[in-house]
Amino acid sequence: MKQVLTGNEAAAIAVKLARAKVISAYPITPQTAIVEKLSEFVANGELEAEFVNVESEHSALSVCLGASATGVRTFTATSSQGLALMSEILYVVSGMRFPIVMTNVNRSLSAPLSIWCDQQDSISVRDSGWVQLYCENNQEILDSVIQAYRVAEEMLLPVMVCFDGYILSHTAEPVDVPNQKEVDGFLPPYKLPHLLDPNKPVTMGPVGVPEYYEEFKCMLQEAMLEARRKLAEVDRAFGKRFGRRYGLIERYRSDDADILLLTMGSLSGTAKELIDWYRKRGERVGLVRVRSFRPFPAKELVKTLGNAKAVAVLEKDISVGWTGALFADIAAAFINVRKKPLLMNFICGLGGRDVSPLQIREAIRAAARAAETGEVKKSVRWLGLREKLVGLKA
């Protein structure tokens, strides 16, 4: 059934459809509406779950960890400072292989304080052993949360579904909401190989002595790499049942493109409009969107980007002291590949700054110039920056 939903509402409905049994969260803008909605579902008896109103995000994820170990499906949601506060427990959850699903509504990190969108928060915990999916629209949020539970529980990996604050979280779009029966058919009941059960005592979370620690980490890495196949498999199964598929990456008019944009999240929505405009003029410009940032779909990306002349990587984050995180990863993916495109990085949209079609056009033009000359003069640039304010030459 089609409903007009904000991204936050779509996320909450997906969690309800997934029948999460323990939900624990702490309010933070712009995530709050998700857990408000879920509290309502629980209060009205529409969702049979325990809603644990904790005193911090650190405790929110810890509650999910305890509940997951005891035998139920769990959910939490956060943003920005909240994700940073729970970051210690992110690593514990993946290390202990609990299939917890959370939504992170992307918001910039302090300081200066900003409640607005960028992707620095989740990018900063990319090494925590969580699968990270980035959504383009509200339909994808709902679908990704449902898919996330199946991937998480089949791989014993936690999954973070990320979507852009305000741009998606507070913007209403038509969303096709599946019925409960359909979702039940797709998502089997929660199952874990070991649970906290007095009838079968197990020790969880022991000390990892040097003789074993590395093996634990390698098993996590192998599971994450294997998750690429699992994500694709679950996506196919989802597509069969619900008629929508997303892939690890999305290709938009990319097949014959000389110039490609590479993005994550809602930015691709705006960029696609511009691609269409270029295509109408007969220019071979296309777009690739990374949906699964962790695990990183290097093979698919190398194959898709490999035939372009130049790729402009647009991203709402920066690894301060180096480049954007996606740019660094894509550069690494091409390291042993002979035929590679020129790569350029455009940092944009930090702290909620609007990324306009004009700015995206600027990136495309710069990439086109590089393709023409065969040379990249400056690898990392900022879009929409007021250079004078920071004492830089425009």
Place this chain on the structure above:
Amino acid sequence: MKELSEEELLAPGHRACPGCGEALAIRLALKAVGKDVIIAQATGCIEVVTTPYPETAWRVPWIHAAFENVAAVASGVEAALKVMGKHGIKPIAIAGDGGTADIGLQALSGAVERGHNFLYICTDNEAYMNTGIQRSSTTPYGAWTTTTPVGVVKKGKDRPKKDVPAIIAAHGAPYVATASVSYPTDYIEKVKKAMAIEGPTYVHVHCPCPPGWRFDSDKTIEVARLAVLSCAWILYEVEDGVSKVTFNPPKRRPVADYLKLQGRFRHLTDDEIAEIQRMVDERCRRFGIE
């Protein structure tokens, strides 16, 4: 004591130091509680000495996640048991004084305020022993630790012990008790009571640490008992807001008898000991102990 189980649910062979007060406290608590339990443990000595992978000393289900979140992990266990309809299992969170009074206080406060049905046991050895004897907020006044050294200008900890049981009682928890490993009957009864009462309950057990307090490992019980006999550590319980001393020493021993057994107080002058005695007397007055 007669009906106390002979079954060891904390298996022998773990790597705690000889005379470890904490290990004794947990062994006794498990005897009091039995098998139908789930334990959440904070990071600290006990976690380290009982679970070096692939070994474990725990014969009951046990989970460790981090240092400051044990009350939240136990909250999650309890919430899951509730939604699964598994009544009759009351989870226990266990943490040392650092994991309780300092870094874990927020999570503990939150869990007690939310009213989860769980027992929290603080095994208090009065410093960060796992990292090598650093000051915690429950380190007593005057005690030497590696971060409150005895120097020329400063000599030991210059602040009194944080009163965590009072903080938890102020939350309105239905049952709060203090205990000592040297009074096992009293301690076991309190753990049993805390398990029988619905809601968040709290037992704070005084656990001497031979290497940290600087005494020989065969003196754990003697030291613990002198803490109680001198009222440096008062045994009491708070049930539904009503406070009751559970052991009133017939003739209070001078606190000096307790302090002088321990190297951590060796530097104290007579004046400083008199000051500690004054603090103990004041606390006794508040509890109605002569």
